[in-house]
Amino acid sequence: xxxxxxxIYWFRTDLRLHDSPALAAALDLxxxxxxxxxxxxxxxxxxxxxxPNRWQYLLDCQQDLSDSIARLNPKSRLHVLREAPQTLxxxxxxxxxxxxxxxEKDTDAYARSRDEEVMSSAREAGVQVIVxxxxxxxxxxxxxxxxxxxxxxxxxxxxxAGEKVGDIPRPIPAPKSIPDPGNMPLDFAQTQPxxxxxxxxxxxxxxxxxxxxxxxPNGDFAVPTIEELGIKSxxxxxxxxxxxxxxxxxxxxxxxxYTATFEKPKSAPTAFEPQSTTLLxxxxxxxxxSCREFYWxxxxxxxxxxxxxxxxxxxxxxxxxxxxxxxAAQAKMGWKFSQTVGNDHCRFIPWHLRSKVDGPDGLxxxxxxxxxxxxxxxxQRWKTGRTxxxxxxxxxxxxxxxxxxxxLARHSVACFLTRGGCYIDWxxxxxxxxxxxxxxxxxxxTGNWQWLSCTAFFSQFYRCYSPIAFPQKTDKNGDxxxxxxxxxxxxxxxxxxxxxxxxIQDQRTAKCIIKGDGTVQTIDELPxxxxxxxxxxxxxDICIGGMKNAYRVGLYGNSPKVVNGSWPSAFDDxxxxxxxxxxxxxxxxxxxxxHRQIQTDTNSKADSLKPMNKNKRKGTGTLEGFLRPQKAxx
DNA sequence: GTAACTGTTGACGAT
DNA sequence: GATCGTCAACAGTTA
Numbered sequence: 091x092x093x094x095x096x097x098i099y100w101f102r103t104d105l106r107l108h109d110s111p112a113l114a115a116a117l118d119l120x121x122x123x124x125x126x127x128x129x130x131x132x133x134x135x136x137x138x139x140x141x142p143n144r145w146q147y148l149l150d151c152q153q154d155l156s157d158s159i160a161r162l163n164p165k166s167r168l169h170v171l172r173e174a175p176q177t178l179x180x181x182x183x184x185x186x187x188x189x190x191x192x193x194e195k196d197t198d199a200y201a202r203s204r205d206e207e208v209m210s211s212a213r214e215a216g217v218q219v220i221v222x223x224x225x226x227x228x229x230x231x232x233x234x235x236x237x238x239x240x241x242x243x244x245x246x247x248x249x250x251a252g253e254k255v256g257d258i259p260r261p262i263p264a265p266k267s268i269p270d271p272g273n274m275p276l277d278f279a280q281t282q283p284x285x286x287x288x289x290x291x292x293x294x295x296x297x298x299x300x301x302x303x304x305x306x307p308n309g310d311f312a313v314p315t316i317e318e319l320g321i322k323s324x325x326x327x328x329x330x331x332x333x334x335x336x337x338x339x340x341x342x343x344x345x346x347x348y349t350a351t352f353e354k355p356k357s358a359p360t361a362f363e364p365q366s367t368t369l370l371x372x373x374x375x376x377x378x379x380s381c382r383e384f385y386w387x388x389x390x391x392x393x394x395x396x397x398x399x400x401x402x403x404x405x406x407x408x409x410x411x412x413x414x415x416x417x418a419a420q421a422k423m424g425w426k427f428s429q430t431v432g433n434d435h436c437r438f439i440p441w442h443l444r445s446k447v448d449g450p451d452g453l454x455x456x457x458x459x460x461x462x463x464x465x466x467x468x469x470q471r472w473k474t475g476r477t478x479x480x481x482x483x484x485x486x487x488x489x490x491x492x493x494x495x496x497x498l499a500r501h502s503v504a505c506f507l508t509r510g511g512c513y514i515d516w517x518x519x520x521x522x523x524x525x526x527x528x529x530x531x532x533x534x535x536t537g538n539w540q541w542l543s544c545t546a547f548f549s550q551f552y553r554c555y556s557p558i559a560f561p562q563k564t565d566k567n568g569d570x571x572x573x574x575x576x577x578x579x580x581x582x583x584x585x586x587x588x589x590x591x592x593x594i595q596d597q598r599t600a601k602c603i604i605k606g607d608g609t610v611q612t613i614d615e616l617p618x619x620x621x622x623x624x625x626x627x628x629x630x631d632i633c634i635g636g637m638k639n640a641y642r643v644g645l646y647g648n649s650p651k652v653v654n655g656s657w658p659s660a661f662d663d664x665x666x667x668x669x670x671x672x673x674x675x676x677x678x679x680x681x682x683x684x685h686r687q688i689q690t691d692t693n694s695k696a697d698s699l700k701p702m703n704k705n706k707r708k709g710t711g712t713l714e715g716f717l718r719p720q721k722a723x724x
Numbered sequence: 725g726t727a728a729c730t731g732t733t734g735a736c737g738a739t
Numbered sequence: 740g741a742t743c744g745t746c747a748a749c750a751g752t753t754a
Contacts, residue, residue, distance in 0.1 A: 243751085244731085244750095244751060244752085245731085245732080246730095246731090246751080246752070247751090353732080353733090354732055354733065355732050355733030356733080357733090359733090402732085403731095403732045404732045404733080405732090408732065409732090412732080497733080498733060501733065505734095510734095544749085548731090548749090548750095549748095549749040549750060549751095550731085550734090550748080550749055551748095551749080552734085552746080552747060552748060552749085553733095553735085554734065554735080555733095555734065555735090556734075556735065559734080559735060559736080560734075560735085634747095638747095638748090641749075
């Protein structure tokens with residue numbers, strides 16, 4: 091007699107019941123029992139730097155899903171187990187007499203290695219594994235295959251490949267019932283992770299005790315609270331969970347005009363309360379909304395729309411195509427997609443603050459070289475919202491506070507940090523977004539930073555965002571700045587984007603003095619706002635010159651000179667102050683230093699030119715960086 | 725092979 | 740205020 095299926099459904103970032111091909115496959119087995127579980131992975135708890143807002147969003151999604159499961163079957167819920175899946179699942183297979191393991195396929199580099207390990211232990215245990223795909227419109231691996239086994243680098247490549255792969259599947263309704271979970275004996279030893287390095291220590295208010303008990307502090311497999319994680323309270327108004335996601339989607343779909351005529355480039359990055367885009371991206375990241383549900387709900391409105399509907403790529407469905415493009419590029423390139431060095435599709439630009447690369451595989455270590463004191467100061471001022479450019483600072487403060495900023499605001503601050511202002515490595519900016527965005531998705535974040543820095547996907551570096559003119563197009567009065575940079579709230583509209591131009595009398599009337607570098611809080615008992623950290627148009631010209639030269643040199647991340655560190659020799663004939671770098675051997679450092687002395691004569695910023703190659707910053711590494719195989723982290 | 729065209733989202737000044 | 744050409748100019752796609 092056949093054994094009745096005893097199924098573990100392993101949730102990851104597919105935290106929903108509606109349109110889950112993998113969950114549908116699990117239920118098709120007509121299992122005797124089904125355990126919905128989440129493995130509390132130390133790679134995320136300790137090794138990725140995640141701000142409180144994204145932690146809260148994840149917990150919201152888990153709790154909402156758990157409640158929804160319990161509504162379908164009061165005996166069930168999302169069972170959160172505090173252990174890494176690689177060590178936990180083999181023990182569960184045995185202890186719970188599991189016959190099947192079902193999960194949704196992931197194609198990012200860490201997930202692939204994790205899932206390979208889990209699938210191999212399942213094979214050894216005689217457990218059948220069922221993997222279905224539902225994260226993007228098409229399976230990225232199928233897209234890559236249809237694109238001639240190459241990463242999709244343009245939207246037209248993605249569209250052609252998508253057509254070859256086939257129709258976008260219609261969503262699957264949420265299940266009406268969920269089988270009981272079986273017994274859950276935990277008569278085995280818990281494998282506790284090493285708590286160090288804990289990249290989230292800066293966010294913890296007290297000792298983190300996720301791993302004290304396998305089934306949580308009360309032994310009931312409950313979703314952890316943010317207090318249990320010892321993480322500071324979230325400051326974002328945005329909340330996670332499938333129930334909320336579907337309600338937001340309903341509201342958008344109800345507005346046929348908005349849904350059918352949406353054009354991303356025409357939406358205002360300065361709009362807040364409400365914002366001008368859907369804010370569904372964090373739900374797509376955590377899987378609390380299915381992108382196929384989103385796609386078809388929108389497409390059905392467009393198909394029935396009487397007026398002139400917008401078209402991809404600017405339309406709502408077009409946004410999903412970009413997501414698929416980045417996922418397929420990442421699926422093909424693996425770990426190397428998220429870094430410059432070793433990446434054959436990413437141009438090499440001799441930015442400041444480049445990532446440190448190490449190990450036999452040439453992967454980034456999570457550290458970077460401070461080759462310029464000035465650039466490091468600019469980077470810190472950018473990150474903390476005190477550049478002295480109100481638009482840039484408002485966006486960066488919104489990012490930290492709320493964990494979400496408009497797509498074009500991301501463009502603006504990314505351009506400013508890299509090719510259109512600071513000439514700092516895009517990987518530094520990507521790390522900050524990774525830490526603070528509630529919708530952070532490695533594929534999209536990396537792809538968009540490469541796009542904006544003109545290192546891949548896009549190359550028109552002479553199109554540069556102005557921190558003054560760009561926000562003025564949609565917010566003449568500067569309401570967005572007044573909200574997020576409240577010390578400027580009483581400045582006249584004439585000066586709101588360039589307050590340093592206001593006469594001192596106007597500054598006093600507006601009760602804010604423009605002085606210093608942002609470290610001074612008050613001047614003459616009035617609040618202070620910093621002076622701009624550089625002259626924008628001068629920096630823009632320097633950066634464009636640097637980009638032009640770097641394009642002429644034509645190095646890519648996999649060029650031998652980049653991999654072996656001899657790239658400065660390719661830039662010797664150029665006098666741009668932006669093309670020097672010291673992330674190289676002592677010999678090369680000397681050469682660069684000589685090169686710099688010549689420049690110093692015409693450059694008063696001599697301090698920034700001191701060799702700093704031993705001065706490196708620790709612990710700001712990317713998620714990908716710290717999720718890489720241990721051997722690559724040494 | 726070559727040239728023209730096109731590319732989700734620039735700034736600026738003229739009309 | 741909306742739309743246009745220019746700025747100086749990249750690279751994938753199409754004819």
